[in-house]
Amino acid sequence: MMTFAPLLLVFLPLVAAGVSFALPERLSAWRNAANLGVAFTKLLVVAYLLNATEAGLVFEWRYEFLPGHDFVLRLDRLALLFVTLSVFLWLLTTIYAIAYFDRGPNLPRFFGFFNLCVLAATGVAMSGTAITFFLFYELLTLATWPLVAHKGDDKSLRAGRIYLSYTLAGSVAFLAGILWLQSLVGAIEFAAPPDLTGIPALTLTLIFILCIGGLGVKAAIFPLHGWLPEAMAAPAPVSALLHAVAVVKAGAFAIVRMIYDVYGIGTVAELGLGVPLAALASVTILYGSVRALMQSDLKKRLAYSTVSQVSYIILGASLIGPYAVIGGLVHLVHQGIMKITLFMCAGALANRMGIKAIADLDGAGRLMPVTMAAFSVGALGMIGLPPVAGFISKWYLGIGALQSDAAWVVAVLAGSSLLNAAYFLPLLYRAWLLPPPPDRPAIRELATTRDRMLILPAAVTALVALGAGIFASLPFSPLGWATLIAEGGYLR
Amino acid sequence: MSPLDLLMAAPLGFMAAALMLGPSGRWLILLAAPLMAGLALWLALLPPDAAYLVGQWDLPLGILLRADGVARLMILATALVIGAVGLHALAEPPEKPGHAAQAETFWPLVYLMWAGANAGFLTTDLFNLYVTLEMVSLAAVALAAMGSLAAALRYFMIALLGSLAYLLGVALTVARYDTVDVILLAQVAEADLATLLALGLMTAGLLIKAALFPMHGWLPPAHAAAPAPASALLSAIAVKLGFVILVRLWFEAFAAVTGPAALHVLGGLGAAAVIYGSIQAMRQDRLKPLVAYSTVAQVGYLFLAFPLVAGTVEPSGAWAGMTLHGVAHMLAKAAMFLAAGLMLKAVAGDRIADLGGLAQAMPLTVTAFGLAVVSLMGLPPSGGFTAKFLLLSAAIEQGAFLYAGVLVIGGLLAAVYLFRALSACFAPLAGAGPDTASRGPVTGGVQAVAPLALAGLAIVMGFAGTALVDVSAIEAPWATPTVIQPEAAP
Amino acid sequence: MTADLTLLLPLTVLWPMLLAGLALLPGWGPRMVMFLPLGPLPALAAALFAPRDTPVALPGVLLDGGLELTATGAIFLGGAAVLWFWAGVYAADYLRRDSRPAAFALFWNLVLAGNLGVVIAADIVSFYVFFAQVSLLAYPLVIHDRKPASMRAGTVYLVLAVLGEVAILVGLMLASHGAGGAIGIEAVRAALALPSTHPAALGLLIAGFGIKAGLMPLHVWLPVAHPAAPVPASAVLSGAIVKAGIFGMVALLPLGTPAAVAGNLLTILGFSGLFLAALLAVGQAGAKSVLAYSTVSQMGLVMGVLGVALAAGSAPATVLPAVALFALHHGLAKGALFLGVGLAPLCGRGWRWGLMAVLAVLGLSLVGMPLLAGALVKSAMKDPAGALGATLIGLSALTTALAMARYLAVLPTAKPRRRPPLLMALPFLALAGAALWLPWLLYADVTGKSPLAADLASKLAEAWPLGLAVLLIAGAVAVGLKPPTLPEGDALGPVQRRAAALTAAARAALRAGSRSLHRSRPKPQIVIGEDLDRIEDIFREGAAAAILVLAITGAVVAASLI
């Protein structure tokens, strides 16, 4: 169990993917059962791992993948943070996706790649070496593409193409950076950061730029964010996944790894790379918010909001201070939970009532109160209003920025909060306060099992987002875990 | 008993049998595929110093067969590719409508190519290499002729030219050193004009066979016109033999002769091939020419590796990268051609734009195509990635940023053109109304097994990197020479 | 026993939240209006019985938050509880035929919980959470009747509330950083006095709380939002919710250490609000608007005094009790006055005189008529206000009196023979009574002085501005002089128009910018395409291959010879 636990987490979704691919279209019940079963089993495994890891155990599995390059799956606390997030949200998204698609076409393919995606995401989290990481990172790119292009119409295909061109270009830049670094210091293990002394500062800076530039594509850092709004052509469960856990998070997570486990905060600070990165993240935060304000399509607005929010994580990582790290890490989780809520709600609205444009939201709160309540929680959390979880992140980031003598970041946070309010509150206003258009038929929100499977996951994540905020200082809360991570190594 | 000569003799036997059996000769593949695969595996697992003198004659008259790492991997991949392509051809006879007799000529040619390729990979004798080269060329031209006679004829002429250039080089070598054995040459070769001229002629001739830019002109028409199984063999095997012989020349026989500048000529051509082939592939709107130009680009990587291999003291990484790239390309490209053949047959057209709706109609085939795309682009996990990773590492370690850049950009360009084809499969059926938005299943799953298996192998290669690298290092020229040192002829 | 009584603090906030949760249940929602008065009962009990200065830790909640009741807080808490209770009773009747009772009950209870929580929070994170709760969730109360004016008011309210939230959040962050990351209220308050703390912290906090408390010129939302809400909501908005801002200052202003800049600024803004808002009140046409401006004026007084104390570095103990007492009186009186507005249309002839009488007394109390509670609390305020402040407070009786007269003049009239319902009249009377009585009761406890100690004659002498006001009013009535009619929210109209124009301009600019960024560029035509075809054709010729063989041979030879 000790060494094979990480392998199990990779193996389980592979089984689900295989089953999904293999079962014919019509056996949807079996496919659903397999997917849910695996997702649930993973949750149990993760629960066990959380307990064990909290007690200080580190699970590791390695084998020599190429001479001198080990394939290492390592479950440290940071990895487990991401794994837990993805496994938990995956279960909900699976439930949601089953209801969302019901009996749509091409479901074996969809669920197959869906599971490959979770495999890659957990793999990204557990990677113990840079090369292992790259493997999963690319797998993630590939597994996501069929999901983005799932609908197969022109828009989706275009989105898929744009997605690929951005992400592939990014990953080769990252690969080049990693290989360059490896040619100087040998194989890079996250658990034992390489010794960078003696390497010219310029080289290190260039490598850093290559890596962050490459990873920044997935993390949607300005100006590399162009693919993300396009990828909105994907079905809602995919968008939810893309934005909350899988793709953008992998990028952000990788940047955290890069700064803390490859370069180390000392080197980053010495090279003076933190401040420019923080500045770039700040630009992204503001730019994404402004662009979100200009969108008239609901999902696009959410997409630009993601562009903005994910950079909080990067901001936290680049500020290099105890509170900022915690803020960044905890936002990794909080943003995931809140954003997945928003996207699942947006999908439910589109699915049940055909609402896509913001102008169509009028009166949605009256027709689908549970959905809109969940949406509201997510939106308020994004603004950073307490007691939703987003507030906790913002608090830690703010204090962290001050600790790092970067008071200007606080102004960025404040400006972003205001912009977030400016683009989220009108949505809530429309949904709750304006009357629905007269031609919209009344529906019963939770009439069938399918409806409940569609809407309740969002309600659950909304409650979790609230709970993560209200009970932020419990030991296993995201904040508690992020603090544990930070104390376990990043505060030295 | 040694698998070395069996690997050459068995296909020849099968060829003879196929010729005699006529139409029913096609069933021989059911025997040949497992047998050859078994032999190839046996070979791969032999102890490292496996060399074998045919007929017990000493050099230079005797023929030395030597199974170094390159040969082992190439033979194994050849067995897998030809086996899979052959089994596939059982289900999907490679014939144009109304030319049923073609299928009959297909089988002997396959075995001829198999024998020639295996012999070429094993032998260390420049003249024997010439013979094997001609065997393979003959088979390849005949296979290409199954599609378009004009293209095949053009191929034939150019290939013949290449053979002659090579032969002229061999003649000069004989004149200069009175031996054609690679191992003996390695000990005596000097950098004088005759040697260089010989090397240059042989290289130029082999580059034609290997279809390296700018000598690739014959390849796209021939590959595009041939039936899918034939194209698969042409792209996977025919060009690889030229490459392997070049490896023998540049890193074994004349390793002491070649300088960095000459290596950069090859590397530069390789880099140009990557870019040029990719650009041409991007411009194609028909599927098979696209895949054919992708071969042009992929061959470029093999030669791009030459300066990288020579550039380090311990070039194991680059060496393995080069070798594995060849193997991965064989598997992936064969899979891709087979899948493309099935797809084009299903849509009864040859344009990329015609492929709409296939993702639903033939998911297994499209999956095979997709997996091949992954490996060809060099995305993990796949053999293509392992190879490209090793090459890129080597390039960066040596500070060869130009080659590193080409490696990186080539992957991206490959993504552009290959994903264009792949995403066309996901598009809805062209010109169809909403009612008929999807095609019915056009083929059963059986035909898709072979491309799927090949593409799957290309992917699986990505997980066995260490083992493959170890195999590729067996008796590699840069390693400590442990070959049988035959006595010089009295 | 004390251990048990501390549990009243969590109960104070949890109980209303529980009621709010019940309002969400289908079928229960409308009925929950009946239970509105239940919400503040634990708070009342806590104000009376909970031990003072005994923190209750809530491990795991927020950032390990806690609750604590200070002596000053107890007065705020008690006042708020009384006001909320009686307003709840009033609302239970007022909303009987409302179309959205469930929503009202939900947000009423949530805002209540936030309002009470602000007072008892022991750390700034909890404080901020409660503050945001009371601030933002009051929005649905403001727009409860969905009239266009209410919606407009709600928007203004929300914009300023969000701005205030952000200002407070940033201020708290800066302060907490100054305190080395500590979040306890006392620690943060102490840090605000340190020179090492970012100077913007204090300014931002004052601005944020100032918005909530109607500090001129951040008050613009208040005169439009308070009148827009249903009467009971207006009562709590003006009586209790603005006090959240005041309490924020009470809790966090670093009294005891002179802070000249911030203190003087607060003094100037506060006292100018005291007079200006009262004068603006005189120009209002609606009774609720008059009261809202009056609130701005009265809060200006409190903040002016706080400013004086801040600048002078007076010890908290000399200032806060008076402030608390003043806030208590104002909250209860203002609540009663608002309820009076709701009662006025229901009071037929005889009842109306009674109503007017009570309202007049309340008004006079606010003005500072000697012997009434208002005079008492004002006199308490004069000590920390300094000489100038005391004079200004005295003078303010004039303007306040004018405003109150205006209020009585514009009270809506009723059809004759209407009787106010008991459940609406009772809260009004109860609040009025509490406003007039409680300060007397608490004065000695809080200030340590006897309420009757001061010389009555001197007090009467100090009431000359009131006399002047009476004269002025009488004169104006006699001459038939009518006050000018001013728009609600005074500066708001022009500001909003400017803002709208600016927003439009910004949007246009952004659109143009984005268009130039994303202009659909003509796709680059592959002009070299045909050339590439031609090149390829050449490569396919055998002749080319032959020449290339020679060329490559030559290249290899030449390169090797180099």
Add this chain to the structure above:
Amino acid sequence: MDLPLPVLLSTGHLYAVTGAALVGLGLYAFITLRHPLRQLLAVNVVGAGIFLILGGLGRGPDATDPFPQALVITGIVVAVALTAFGAAMIVRQAQTRAAAKPAADDNENPAP
């Protein structure tokens, strides 16, 4: 590599020089001529030249070395086989063209 005239004029070298001339001629023809049959012939001329070189230069000092001769013989066999194959293809192509032409000319009855 300056060879003294006598050596150059020795039998072996004479063969070789002739061979080289043939190679040059053949190559020139290959480049300038387009018809496949002519190209095939040109290639054969080149081949003949190469075998001359092989035989001439590789014969060693005493002209008894069997090794080059073995090579030449093998080479000739291969060349003949290839030439036959090429010729067959050329014939096939000519036949196909001849069959296709009338069909293209008169539209009444396309060839089956």
